[in-house]
Amino acid sequence: MPQVDTHCPYCALQCGMSLDGARVTPRDFPVNAGGLCQKGWTSGSLLTGPKRLTTPMLRVNGALEPVSWDFALDFVARKLQAIRAEHGPDGVAIFGGGGLTNEKAYLLGKFARVALGTSQIDYNGRWCMSSAAAAGIKAFGADRGMPFPVTDLKSADVVLLAGANPAETMPPFTQHLRGTDLIVVDPRRTPTAELAGLHLAPAPGTDLALALGILHAVVEGGHLDQSYVDDRTSGFGEMWRIAASWWPERAERVTGVSAADMRLAAEKLAGARNAYVLTARGTEQHATGTATVGAWINLALSLGLPGRKGSGYGCLTGQGNGQGGREHGQKADQLPGYRKLDDPAAREYVAGVWGVDAAGLPGPGRSATELLEALGQENGPKALMVFGSNVVVSAPRSQRVQDRLASLDFLVVADFVLSETAALADVVLPVTQWAEEDGTLTNLEGRILLRRKALTPPPGVRSDLDVLTGLAHRLGQPENRFPADAETVFEELRIASKGGIADYSGVSYDRLRAGEALHWPVPAEDHPGTPRMFLDAFAHPDGRARFVPVEHTGPAELPDDEFPLQATTGRVLQHYQSGAQTRLIDELNEVVPEAFVEVHPDTAKRAGLEEGDRALVRSRRGETVARVRFTQSLKPDLVFLPFHFPGEQRANLFTNPALDPVSRMPEFKVCAVSLSTVDGA
Ligand code: SF4
Numbered sequence: 001m002p003q004v005d006t007h008c009p010y011c012a013l014q015c016g017m018s019l020d021g022a023r024v025t026p027r028d029f030p031v032n033a034g035g036l037c038q039k040g041w042t043s044g045s046l047l048t049g050p051k052r053l054t055t056p057m058l059r060v061n062g063a064l065e066p067v068s069w070d071f072a073l074d075f076v077a078r079k080l081q082a083i084r085a086e087h088g089p090d091g092v093a094i095f096g097g098g099g100l101t102n103e104k105a106y107l108l109g110k111f112a113r114v115a116l117g118t119s120q121i122d123y124n125g126r127w128c129m130s131s132a133a134a135a136g137i138k139a140f141g142a143d144r145g146m147p148f149p150v151t152d153l154k155s156a157d158v159v160l161l162a163g164a165n166p167a168e169t170m171p172p173f174t175q176h177l178r179g180t181d182l183i184v185v186d187p188r189r190t191p192t193a194e195l196a197g198l199h200l201a202p203a204p205g206t207d208l209a210l211a212l213g214i215l216h217a218v219v220e221g222g223h224l225d226q227s228y229v230d231d232r233t234s235g236f237g238e239m240w241r242i243a244a245s246w247w248p249e250r251a252e253r254v255t256g257v258s259a260a261d262m263r264l265a266a267e268k269l270a271g272a273r274n275a276y277v278l279t280a281r282g283t284e285q286h287a288t289g290t291a292t293v294g295a296w297i298n299l300a301l302s303l304g305l306p307g308r309k310g311s312g313y314g315c316l317t318g319q320g321n322g323q324g325g326r327e328h329g330q331k332a333d334q335l336p337g338y339r340k341l342d343d344p345a346a347r348e349y350v351a352g353v354w355g356v357d358a359a360g361l362p363g364p365g366r367s368a369t370e371l372l373e374a375l376g377q378e379n380g381p382k383a384l385m386v387f388g389s390n391v392v393v394s395a396p397r398s399q400r401v402q403d404r405l406a407s408l409d410f411l412v413v414a415d416f417v418l419s420e421t422a423a424l425a426d427v428v429l430p431v432t433q434w435a436e437e438d439g440t441l442t443n444l445e446g447r448i449l450l451r452r453k454a455l456t457p458p459p460g461v462r463s464d465l466d467v468l469t470g471l472a473h474r475l476g477q478p479e480n481r482f483p484a485d486a487e488t489v490f491e492e493l494r495i496a497s498k499g500g501i502a503d504y505s506g507v508s509y510d511r512l513r514a515g516e517a518l519h520w521p522v523p524a525e526d527h528p529g530t531p532r533m534f535l536d537a538f539a540h541p542d543g544r545a546r547f548v549p550v551e552h553t554g555p556a557e558l559p560d561d562e563f564p565l566q567a568t569t570g571r572v573l574q575h576y577q578s579g580a581q582t583r584l585i586d587e588l589n590e591v592v593p594e595a596f597v598e599v600h601p602d603t604a605k606r607a608g609l610e611e612g613d614r615a616l617v618r619s620r621r622g623e624t625v626a627r628v629r630f631t632q633s634l635k636p637d638l639v640f641l642p643f644h645f646p647g648e649q650r651a652n653l654f655t656n657p658a659l660d661p662v663s664r665m666p667e668f669k670v671c672a673v674s675l676s677t678v679d680g681a
Pocket of ligand 1: 008009010011012013014015032035036038039040169170171173
């Protein structure tokens, strides 16, 4: 095939690249301007070679044996029907992923609700972006990670990055921050913090208090943008009733960040001609994640930043299609177009597009963590189908998740590599990869992108859309209700999204092929898209943004005598998510081949550990083995582990599954642990 312009398979920046066969070259696209990180450069490796799956497999006497596609799909359909007959529609559950294309996310939601009739569907984006999504909807009435193009950041004098480490997770992004005075909020001195003019390092789980302290400094310093607050927002008074008591000296006692630094941050932001507040997983992955993001949004609103050209608030989405993945219906509570599943008008409209009776659509189901917890239990699903997710590594309390999977009557996994989750399945379905199919994704700035087919998939491989089509037909659905062609699915998605918050109705493959920069909403074919949202009005019916009252409560679990340290988790440059793909790429795996624990040398030595030793990191829930890395810049009571590794190295063996009450996000970012030598030796 000729060289094809496409996008990286990994993170939400969706860097532009060209593929000549499996050979990657970077391309000049606004978000990356010709740059790629090491993951992008090596992303062609998995397209060839022996590490991918090419044959459906069925577990026979404990081992996975090759079978034909017809046999596999017939078998899966028969088992699903039998389980539904015995346990009802909710006896079968679906688990999706934030890397799936918009078309797959859309068809997966429709398949669950129409072909299976189950309410039990959710996806791994629940663990990624759900707190920012919930906070954005509360504050602005709509959730688009960045409601402005990434390139707008170049106009900023000051950018505050809270809980974001793009210098490591999406390096090409940092070119947009060049020449900007950066304020970085992170308990660790990350590569991004190294770029900062001001690094604020709060104790883990206290950045809500830090945001309150900076907001207080804004107000006490006379920097509140009163006319913006009066004209464009509501709720300041209610919010201030709590924030008024968070003077910086009080916030200092909670966070460990000096009051002087909070006042300096407030002055820098207030003194800037153009400024942005950006958040990411560090603010979100808490049992108070929605409130924490809300606190940073309150700060941005107090300075009059959101909805002003050249300034704003935004969230750095993580997964490749983290934005689109939460718009089209694979979420437990959602219908396409970012509609609510419990909204009668939304149900009626989408059911009409699908040609079914709205009364027959199930209601909202369990969120991701709760869904996995219920597997195989009384009243819980007895069968699970997983698409594009490796829950055995990525879920909180991952050993229990593994046990729950083992308790199922039936587990089906569609993937292109034998992930740790696929290795446990009764049936494994080998599916196409990013470069072997057409499909759209929506990047972190709400821009809809076409990833084009650049390679013919190996024989024996089918797309996830083909899988859903084949199963739907076998489950008795009419021939044309579940198309397998991506463009045909997109044409239906357009209609289903019409009138919703995320309105794609004016987007077409032809417009995307022509290279149009279409940021949603795009409500008509002659509409140019909306690169900057909220310039005239926010998405609440009265057009005003909302200050949301938030109070600091702290982490769900604090250190004590038995677990005296705090642990936080995150990513490294070379690996992506559960590592199922990047651990198979030699160039990446050679750099970071195993889990490590970053620890201050004094803390390590007190535990009898030297650099390079294998350490045991233990919490109330489980223990992880990781190689000791001395890090002088880390506070002595904090350790850091990456979450990309399997087996006994899973960080999620110890993380805290305590959930945010609104977003149902687990508290991945902080828990109490102890550190010791392996076997106490
Ligand atoms: Fe791919 Fe993200 Fe790296 Fe860009 S920054 S090359 S999208 S992984």
